[in-house]
Amino acid sequence: MKVEFEVNSTPNPLGRYLTWSPSPCRIRVSDPSGISGNSVNLKISSKTAGATGGSLVFRKTTSGPFSASINLTVPKSGESVPFQTAGKYPQASNRDGDVQIEAHNGTTLVGSVPVMVRIRKNANELTAEERERFLSAFAQLNAKGLGRFTDFREMHTSASRPQAHGAAGFLPWHRIYILDLERELQEIDPSVALPYWRFDLPAPKLFKKNYLGEANPLTGAVQFDSANPLQFWTTDGVQGFMRRPRFNTNTQSANVIDETATLNLGNDYDAFIDMEDDPHGYAHTSFMGPISSVPTAARDPLFFLLHCNVDRLWAKWQRKNVRYDYNSPQAYSTSPQPINHNLTDSLWPWNGVTGSGRPPTAPGGALASSLAVSAPGPMPLVLNTLDYQGNLSNLDRFGYDYDDVEFA
Amino acid sequence: MAKRKSAKKQTVKKSSQPSPAKLISTVTNDAVPEQERVQASRGASAAVLKDEAYFKKTMEVVLDQSQPASVRHACLQALEVASFQTIKFEKYRKDYILMMRKLARDSDPEIRFSALNTLSCEKDGYAQKRLLDGLKTPDKALVEPEVALQLLGNDVHAEVYSVARELVKKPPSEQVKTEALKLLAADSSASKIFEKVLLDKSENTENRQVSAAALHSIKPKSLYKHAASIVKDNSENDEIQATCLTALGNFFSDQDVKADADLVKGIQTLKKKGKTQVKKQATQFLKKFAE
Numbered sequence: 001m002k003v004e005f006e007v008n009s010t011p012n013p014l015g016r017y018l019t020w021s022p023s024p025c026r027i028r029v030s031d032p033s034g035i036s037g038n039s040v041n042l043k044i045s046s047k048t049a050g051a052t053g054g055s056l057v058f059r060k061t062t063s064g065p066f067s068a069s070i071n072l073t074v075p076k077s078g079e080s081v082p083f084q085t086a087g088k089y090p091q092a093s094n095r096d097g098d099v100q101i102e103a104h105n106g107t108t109l110v111g112s113v114p115v116m117v118r119i120r121k122n123a124n125e126l127t128a129e130e131r132e133r134f135l136s137a138f139a140q141l142n143a144k145g146l147g148r149f150t151d152f153r154e155m156h157t158s159a160s161r162p163q164a165h166g167a168a169g170f171l172p173w174h175r176i177y178i179l180d181l182e183r184e185l186q187e188i189d190p191s192v193a194l195p196y197w198r199f200d201l202p203a204p205k206l207f208k209k210n211y212l213g214e215a216n217p218l219t220g221a222v223q224f225d226s227a228n229p230l231q232f233w234t235t236d237g238v239q240g241f242m243r244r245p246r247f248n249t250n251t252q253s254a255n256v257i258d259e260t261a262t263l264n265l266g267n268d269y270d271a272f273i274d275m276e277d278d279p280h281g282y283a284h285t286s287f288m289g290p291i292s293s294v295p296t297a298a299r300d301p302l303f304f305l306l307h308c309n310v311d312r313l314w315a316k317w318q319r320k321n322v323r324y325d326y327n328s329p330q331a332y333s334t335s336p337q338p339i340n341h342n343l344t345d346s347l348w349p350w351n352g353v354t355g356s357g358r359p360p361t362a363p364g365g366a367l368a369s370s371l372a373v374s375a376p377g378p379m380p381l382v383l384n385t386l387d388y389q390g391n392l393s394n395l396d397r398f399g400y401d402y403d404d405v406e407f408a
Numbered sequence: 409m410a411k412r413k414s415a416k417k418q419t420v421k422k423s424s425q426p427s428p429a430k431l432i433s434t435v436t437n438d439a440v441p442e443q444e445r446v447q448a449s450r451g452a453s454a455a456v457l458k459d460e461a462y463f464k465k466t467m468e469v470v471l472d473q474s475q476p477a478s479v480r481h482a483c484l485q486a487l488e489v490a491s492f493q494t495i496k497f498e499k500y501r502k503d504y505i506l507m508m509r510k511l512a513r514d515s516d517p518e519i520r521f522s523a524l525n526t527l528s529c530e531k532d533g534y535a536q537k538r539l540l541d542g543l544k545t546p547d548k549a550l551v552e553p554e555v556a557l558q559l560l561g562n563d564v565h566a567e568v569y570s571v572a573r574e575l576v577k578k579p580p581s582e583q584v585k586t587e588a589l590k591l592l593a594a595d596s597s598a599s600k601i602f603e604k605v606l607l608d609k610s611e612n613t614e615n616r617q618v619s620a621a622a623l624h625s626i627k628p629k630s631l632y633k634h635a636a637s638i639v640k641d642n643s644e645n646d647e648i649q650a651t652c653l654t655a656l657g658n659f660f661s662d663q664d665v666k667a668d669a670d671l672v673k674g675i676q677t678l679k680k681k682g683k684t685q686v687k688k689q690a691t692q693f694l695k696k697f698a699e
Contacts, residue, residue: 237594293529
């Protein structure tokens with residue numbers, strides 16, 4: 001007897017990426033030989049490769065508690081039976097396929113599928129292998145400053161400043177921006193998740209030549225070691241970049257308010273959005289170089305890890321205050337906003353709209369898709385960005401999670 | 409979409425902090441201890457957006473060279489942070505840029521650097537001219553030439569290319585040559601310069617690495633050819649071999665690399681005979697492509 005699995009509503013292996021949010025799965029008998037009767041009882045569980053690695057939980061329906069295993073009755077006919085799985089918080093995978101969903105009939109293994117609990121992690125805590133895969137994918141995406149990366153560069157310039165800054169849509173816009181980039185990284189290496197720079201803590205490993213580079217103390221020119229593919233990083237036709245720190249990157253954090261203070265800015269969105277100033281603005285200006293200014297910040301790869309942490313802080317605040325419902329006046333600003341910042345606005349540039357209050361170009365086209373999830377769709381609205389975990393509707397999950405933000 | 413109610417006033421919002429008026433008063437008061445003024449400047453980034461008078465007072469502190477350096481630096485950073493609030497800051501942008509232009513000639517080198525950094529990120533023509541003048545006439549330089557070149561990298565154009573080419577030919581230092589080479593990375597007519605530097609074993613390793621990266625941008629087939637040759641050359645230095653392996657392993661098609669039996673053989677030799685770092689890379693390379 002053999003069984004086969006479908007994860008995230010697709011048989012495609014590129015759909016086998018999980019987060020802390022429940023993912024729909026199905027199991028069916030693919031070879032019924034040896035089955036007596038019309039159905040077979042199977043135990044669904046997970047097996048982690050090695051001492052570290054992802055772990056999973058399961059449930060039979062779309063509500064109720066999860067457990068380490070479930071029992072399903074599966075028809076011999078080949079008709080599939082649904083169930084749900086999710087990463088068991090906080091056990092994220094370290095590499096692709098390091099955890100398997102298994103089906104046992106009694107003690108006999110009758111089918112398995114490797115999956116990954118793919119989670120955004122603290123950049124200072126990645127394993128060497130995770131770091132190398134991330135850097136390789138990032139350098140390939142940069143592609144000499146040409147190709148798809150140019151679009152991410154062009155999305156964050158002088159012309160586009162008002163679309164993404166200084167109003168309520170700051171957080172939603174950047175959530176989609178880094179999601180788009182992450183999905184492009186996953187086109188290159190699906191095991192990669194964008195890590196975050198936790199700027200309120202020292203991150204000595206991050207600012208080294210084998211990672212995001214070490215600044216020459218006199219010039220601020222960022223240097224990489226010869227095995228680091230970021231040594232080829234090019235933007236605007238110039239190789240490399242400057243990043244001169246205003247703090248000791250070996251021993252200190254950036255000069256920002258800490259996470260607790262950030263989460264305590266207020267329990268409604270209009271108060272929390274002050275974080276654009278501190279810690280966000282102070283994180284950017286904790287260096288001199290392109291990252292310190294909106295028109296040039298995207299020249300520095302650190303920019304994307306900085307905004308991953310900004311997004312993580314929003315995610316943490318949302319969980320702390322239960323702010324996923326855009327109908328709630330505390331979850332998003334209720335005051336009138338400039339274009340691209342109102343709940344029902346479609347977000348530039350993914351909406352392809354130019355002129356009439358939008359910049360003259362809309363680089364990049366629609367938001368990159370994912371085989372693991374369908375949300376938020378190619379042209380997201382601001383309101384689509386709040387329920388990124390699918391807390392209100394599982395269909396609205398974006399397919400990413402943070403290592404320290406549990407599914408609500 | 410359901411109609412959203414207006415937000416009720418929250419009884420617990422931000423942690424208590426002084427009013428904008430109080431913060432700015434503290435920042436601008438010479439009688440207040442320096443550390444206290446620096447601390448108060450954290451609130452200035454939000455305060456300046458509330459009232460133009462606060463913005464002007466903070467600017468005055470930054471421009472006043474008799475003020476303590478730490479207070480000037482903190483206030484300058486507060487204004488840089490405020491500038492991220494695009495929509496509210498827009499009315500101040502012209503004055504902000506004018507302030508930065510004055511600061512570009514400040515006696516404090518950190519402030520000069522910071523101001524020129526901001527101006528170059530904004531593609532300010534005044535700053536670009538001053539930086540170029542400093543490269544052509546060192547007496548006029550506002551920052552070191554290697555820093556000027558990096559700042560000019562925020563908006564490269566024809567005049568910058570011609571100055572960079574001259575500095576590659578006659579560099580006042582190796583660092584200047586390195587930064588000039590980086591600037592030329594998109595200049596396809598500079599490919600011969602990069603090939604020459606890459607293949608010159610007497611050349612500074614960093615310059616050779618920069619040249620490899622530049623060729624990756626403007627003439628990738630040339631990089632492949634030279635990188636393949638370098639990894640097979642036993643007399644080459646480790647670091648440049650490692651850079652070439654990184655390029656070959658990350659940026660060229662699996663098919664092309666696997667089909668190049670000569671290259672694979674060369675890397676197998678490197679795996680046996682190379683030093684630790686390049687041996688490790690050769691091992692990883694072969695694992696990906698040949699084993």
